[in-house]
Amino acid sequence: MDSLVKLGATIGEPLSDINSYRRLIERLLYLTTTRPNITFVVNQLSQFLSAPTNRHQAAAHRVLRYIKGSPWCGLFYPSSNTHKLTAYSDSDWAGCIDSRKSITGYCLYIGSSLISWKSKKQTTIERSSCEAEYRALAATVCEVQ
Known part of the structure; x- marks a missing residue:
């Protein structure tokens, strides 16, 4: 979109x-x-x-x-994958124009293979983009643990 x-x-x-x-x-x-x-x-x-x-x-x-x-954009798990864990997080501060709630998203990779991902509207309204990013990071860390 x-x-x-x-x-x-x-x-x-x-x-x-x-x-x-x-x-x-x-x-x-x-x-x-x-x-x-x-x-x-x-x-x-x-x-x-x-x-x-x-x-x-x-x-x-x-x-x-x-x-x-884009039929090639799917999940792919190669057999010669490394075991390095990489995590990315992001938020869309006040992304919902109706409720002004932020959207949290994260992706977890082992090597080049995606193993976990999430996109969810946050339950509270954040007052700054920094607070929204912090909540996204906290959700990512909880998933890693």
């Missing part, structure tokens, strides 16, 4: 067939088990299951086009 696109609950026209949007998001959620690169955007799109709009559906179809255009 384009980083300049912000999805909100009231942006766009309401969909007449909500069930087709729900089925599409359900399938995208299933795909995140092997395509972690779509986890963030699917997390964002799944927040609008009760009242999706045409903008939400267009963004979901854009994810499908991305998946079709």
Whole structure:
């Protein structure tokens, strides 16, 4: 999803067939088990299951086009992998335009193989980007331990 696109609950026209949007998001959620690169955007799109709009559906179809255009971007576990643990974390401070809550995300690698990842809306509203980054780092450290 384009980083300049912000999805909100009231942006766009309401969909007449909500069930087709729900089925599409359900399938995208299933795909995140092997395509972690779509986890963030699917997390964002799944927040609008009760009242999706045409903008939400267009963004979901854009994810499908991305998946079709990048079949090589999946999980790969080579046999000659090193055993070095690497962790990355990030947050999107006040990323949800409706609640102003931040989004936390992290990835854990052993060698070049992804072994754990998460993208989740934080439960509290942070007052600064530093606090949001700290919470993301704390979630990453908890996963490493």
